[in-house]
Amino acid sequence: MALREADTPIPAVNAAGAMATAEPAEVRRRIRRGEISGQTGGMALGRMQGNLAILPADLAQDFSRFCQRNPKPCPLVGVSDTGDPMLPTLGEDIDIRSDVPSYNVYRHGELADTVTDIGALWREDFVAFVLGCSFSFEEALLADGVPLRHIETGELVSMYRSNIDTVPAGPFSGPVVVSMRPMRPADAIRAVEITARFPMMHGTPVHLGDPGQIGIADLARPDWGDPPDIRDDEIPVFWACGVTPQAALRAAKPEICITHKPGSMLITDLPSGRA
Amino acid sequence: MALREADTPIPAVNAAGAMATAEPAEVRRRIRRGEISGQTGGMALGRMQGNLAILPADLAQDFSRFCQRNPKPCPLVGVSDTGDPMLPTLGEDIDIRSDVPSYNVYRHGELADTVTDIGALWREDFVAFVLGCSFSFEEALLADGVPLRHIETGELVSMYRSNIDTVPAGPFSGPVVVSMRPMRPADAIRAVEITARFPMMHGTPVHLGDPGQIGIADLARPDWGDPPDIRDDEIPVFWACGVTPQAALRAAKPEICITHKPGSMLITDLPSGRA
Numbered sequence: 001m002a003l004r005e006a007d008t009p010i011p012a013v014n015a016a017g018a019m020a021t022a023e024p025a026e027v028r029r030r031i032r033r034g035e036i037s038g039q040t041g042g043m044a045l046g047r048m049q050g051n052l053a054i055l056p057a058d059l060a061q062d063f064s065r066f067c068q069r070n071p072k073p074c075p076l077v078g079v080s081d082t083g084d085p086m087l088p089t090l091g092e093d094i095d096i097r098s099d100v101p102s103y104n105v106y107r108h109g110e111l112a113d114t115v116t117d118i119g120a121l122w123r124e125d126f127v128a129f130v131l132g133c134s135f136s137f138e139e140a141l142l143a144d145g146v147p148l149r150h151i152e153t154g155e156l157v158s159m160y161r162s163n164i165d166t167v168p169a170g171p172f173s174g175p176v177v178v179s180m181r182p183m184r185p186a187d188a189i190r191a192v193e194i195t196a197r198f199p200m201m202h203g204t205p206v207h208l209g210d211p212g213q214i215g216i217a218d219l220a221r222p223d224w225g226d227p228p229d230i231r232d233d234e235i236p237v238f239w240a241c242g243v244t245p246q247a248a249l250r251a252a253k254p255e256i257c258i259t260h261k262p263g264s265m266l267i268t269d270l271p272s273g274r275a
Numbered sequence: 276m277a278l279r280e281a282d283t284p285i286p287a288v289n290a291a292g293a294m295a296t297a298e299p300a301e302v303r304r305r306i307r308r309g310e311i312s313g314q315t316g317g318m319a320l321g322r323m324q325g326n327l328a329i330l331p332a333d334l335a336q337d338f339s340r341f342c343q344r345n346p347k348p349c350p351l352v353g354v355s356d357t358g359d360p361m362l363p364t365l366g367e368d369i370d371i372r373s374d375v376p377s378y379n380v381y382r383h384g385e386l387a388d389t390v391t392d393i394g395a396l397w398r399e400d401f402v403a404f405v406l407g408c409s410f411s412f413e414e415a416l417l418a419d420g421v422p423l424r425h426i427e428t429g430e431l432v433s434m435y436r437s438n439i440d441t442v443p444a445g446p447f448s449g450p451v452v453v454s455m456r457p458m459r460p461a462d463a464i465r466a467v468e469i470t471a472r473f474p475m476m477h478g479t480p481v482h483l484g485d486p487g488q489i490g491i492a493d494l495a496r497p498d499w500g501d502p503p504d505i506r507d508d509e510i511p512v513f514w515a516c517g518v519t520p521q522a523a524l525r526a527a528k529p530e531i532c533i534t535h536k537p538g539s540m541l542i543t544d545l546p547s548g549r550a
Contacts, residue, residue: 061332061402064339065354069364079340081444089344089442127336167364169356199474 019043024267025092032098037116039263040101041135048272049265050077050130051242052100053249054258057082060127062170066248067131069167073176073244075200080128087128091269096128102261109253118258132200133242133265134179136272140194146187149229156225157181159241163215164206166244171252177243178206180219182230188237207238214238294318299542300367307373312391314538315376316410323547324540325352325405326517327375328524329533332357335402337445341523342406344442348451348519350475353405360397362405366544371403377536384528393533407475408517408540409454411547415469421462424504431500432456434516438490439481441519446527452518453481455494457505463512473548482513489513
């Protein structure tokens with residue numbers, strides 16, 4: 001289950017620069033027209049970006065419960081009405097069938113297709129869930145002068161399956177997946193202070209220091225993302241990660257489930273600092 | 276719709292003193308045995324108390340959405356599995372059919388009965404929602420030296436129907452009901468700082484100063500609770516209030532809906548400061 005986006009088309013990467021200061025509605029229009037199909041990192045800076053999960057209504061209440069019971073990995077920022085593809089609470093004219101650059105379609109837990117529009121797949125019983133992601137708190141950390149190694153080096157953050165269990169709900173369960181950022185202790189303390197303000201973007205860390213305490217045997221071998229570069233004066237700091245609900249969704253093997261393609265998020269109109 | 280609890284039995288009030296330092300499980304056992312049927316304020320200090328709403332499953336997803344869309348008035352702290360009266364995420368052996376001192380039963384939006392046990396009414400399609408309340412942030416304000424007039428005078432906090440609309444979900448809609456606490460400006464600022472830490476207990480205020488800006492014509496005439504005593508050097512500070520979902524529930528006129536009787540809350544095992 002690689003989250004490396006080595007196949008991201010070059011035009012999409014170039015688009016990020018031009019799109020950094022664009023209005024979110026303008027970026028979404030370009031996405032809707034198929035002009036942007038890759039990663040959204042760096043686009044419409046200052047606006048909240050979210051992870052996507054679309055499920056049939058018969059699983060929606062259990063997934064709502066799963067998010068409520070596991071707010072750090074699954075911070076719920078928006079839920080559509082059943083069968084309604086619009087998300088007015090997250091922004092103007094958001095049509096979830098077309099406004100995410102790329103979608104992964106899972107059938108019975110297996111990746112069946114990757115598409116740039118799900119209009120043909122949309123059903124009257126679908127419910128769309130949007131979950132907060134770490135982009136916003138990373139923006140806040142950088143703005144406060146807390147360095148983030150993986151951004152400096154242009155790599156993917158290291159992610160690990162921990163031995164912390166989610167609180168199950170219906171068919172949804174599994175371990176909390178964590179992302180790790182190496183920091184000097186003073187920066188780690190400041191990072192706790194800052195991320196406490198962002199409960200809708202995974203909030204404060206779930207652990208810091210000894211990886212063994214949360215069941216991670218070898219930091220050099222992440223389960224997703226790139227291996228980290230940890231310096232002698234740094235400690236690993238672990239946040240709950242949006243891969244957690246993705247993994248729980250796949251493990252539940254619903255008949256159908258549609259997510260964003262990793263890194264290719266929904267850009268909302270909400271300020272990224274919205275708590 | 277009076278929230279005055281003039282009819283609260285005296286023994287229950289006396290029980291609060293003895294129950295202040297009791298373990299939450301012990302208080303719930305006494306409630307379950309019918310020894311406590313009144314208000315829970317002041318009991319099991321330091322533990323989160325919650326508002327209750329029980330609905331049939333066909334309305335549960337819309338009510339979940341309503342809470343997600345209106346987190347300040349409706350901070351969702353726990354949701355039961357469908358048909359399951361236990362709430363293990365909120366505490367040990369919590370049976371929602373018996374562990375709240377008094378319940379109001381509404382049929383088609385009208386108060387049909389007030390009972391101390393709902394075992395006979397429980398259905399396989401019921402879902403129980405527990406929402407955070409203001410007790411916990413009031414505890415934190417008092418601990419920080421921010422005075423609360425209605426507690427000093429032993430009255431009910433003043434509550435008003437504002438002109439701020441909730442974001443609707445299915446049959447649930449209506450105005451945000453606010454509670455008002457008069458404060459000197461420096462205390463109001465400190466109160467914002469403190470309540471920011473409690474998003475699960477209504478969080479920061481929704482307004483301060485001119486009541487007219489949120490559609491309140493006369494502070495001396497609250498819609499619920501007691502009239503306030505505001506001094507010359509004080510401003511009114513308004514928080515979203517748990518009466519909001521209660522009013523939305525009644526307005527939706529579900530076939531059946533069961534809530535706690537006002538002031539007679541579920542005492543959880545969670546620390547009251549849990550964000």
